[in-house]
Amino acid sequence: MTHQDIQSLLDKQRAYYRSGATIPVKFRIEQLKKLYATVKKYQREINDALTADLGKSHYEGFMCESGFVLTEISYMIKHTKQFAKRKNVRTPLAQFCSRSYKQPVPYGNVLIMSPWNYPFLLTLEPLANAIAAGNTAIVKPSAYSPATGKIVETIIKECFSPEYVAVVTGGRAENTALLDQKFDFVFFTGSQAVGKEVLRRTAEHLTPCVLELGGKSPCIVDADANIKLAAKRIVFGKYLNCGQTCVAPDYILCEKSVKDEFVKAVVTEIKKQYGENPLDNKDYGKIINQKHFVRLCGLIDDKKVVFGGNTNPDTCQIAPTVMDHVTLDDAVMGEEIFGPIMPILTFDDFDAVVDELKTKDKPLALYLFTSNKKHIRRVTTELSYGGGCINDVIIHLATSAMGFGGVGESGMGSYHGKDGFDAFSHHKSIVDKKTWIDLPMRYQPYTSKFYKKLLHFFLR
DSSP states (O other): OOHHHHHHHHHHHHHHHHTTTTOSHHHHHHHHHHHHHHHHHTHHHHHHHHHHHHOOOHHHHIIIIIHHHHHHHHHHHHHHHHHTSOEEEOOOGGGOSEEEEEEEEEOSEEEEEOOSSSTTHHHHHHHHHHHHHTOEEEEEOOTTOHHHHHHHHHHHHHHSOTTTEEEOOOSHHHHHHHHHSOOSEEEEESOHHHHHHHHHHHHHTTOOEEEEOOOOOEEEEOTTSOHHHHHHHHHHHHHGGGGOOTTSOOEEEEEGGGHHHHHHHHHHHHHHHHOSSGGGOTTOOOOSSHHHHHHHHTTOOGGGEEEOOOEETTTTEEOOEEEOSOOTTSGGGSSOOOSSEEEEEEESOHHHHHHHHTTSOOOSEEEEEOSOHHHHHHHHHHOOOSEEEESSSSGGGSOSSSOEEOOGGGEEOEESHHHHHHHTEEEEEEEEEOSSOOOGGGSSOOOOHHHHHHHHHHHO
16 A cells, blocks of 8 residues: 555545544444454454464464454443443532533544564454444554455455455555554554654654553562472463464573472473474464574574474474573573573572562563462562463453553553453543532632632532
């Protein structure tokens, strides 16, 4: 699409939004039902596309992408009417007689820019929130996952007219052309580097945005943890989608006294879950492209690999890899890994670990495996991070009842369920003042002692 094409498309969406067509809640729910039915209709094509782009099995594609999308749409269908209602709030006595309320209204014309690692989930889920809130939307899938982008385009074209919801495909030129436009709201999921650029560009138009980014999410395993269960759950979360998950445990901080037991349990679990030769496992995926494959290979220190490390350049595959005796000076600790490499660092003093994490960038997720209530309390109350789990990984994002998002360097804003509806809405504060009475103390001249006493009474 050219810059002029995008400008024309946005102009049509502006006109459609101004017509008021998207405002009725009944209309929004009808569109969500249409989207739900169409996603179900194309279930096999969605899974095939995810296999083509990322090597995901159909089971994983449904479990981690299309299944979540259907759950979120269903949740929004059930709750949009409630979310869209005005909410009455207390009115101060000084405003007698009136009614005060908060009214959620759509931002208007929104842009959704999605990533390649979960290309279906992270496109359609925010779109469901945007539709529920009453917006029009332009969706921009990642160019790195073209097969999924194509099926997303097919679904959206079948469901909606382009002046309501449209897809713009392409690469950097299209991204730039979109960010040149003035939207009412921008929702971006991706890397910190691109997120900074999106924030700079939206700031030029004073456009509000949500940024879902990433970072190095730590996973702490202390001596009070159930080591075998911890290893089982961490292996699942770390190597899911070949580690290309924004909330995957990036690195392990393991208490020294249980480190050897933990490493042994992790190796055992990798073999159980992926087989003796994971690269021969048809359900084990691949790295998205050659560029990221080469980057990840550069993070592997063969001298510190205790399991895995083998690769297949022809298929862009890297086996689940475990690195021991890792330090902060190693290359693997210098950036977000976003791949199937598990570095293990050790500690002796839990309190020192917490204090050290306070000095680092705020991660998107943090995980703690322990039965020590004091440790749980310190981590959950003192450390700043987007979200996380105690004695598990990743699953905190798998619910529409809680918001999901980052903080600081890992993003701003959140979505899912009610939080998603609110993210795409502006909540207006309104006072409905009655006309049958008009209290006189606010008007000049301010000379009456009685009014002064009355005003103090009202405002105390």
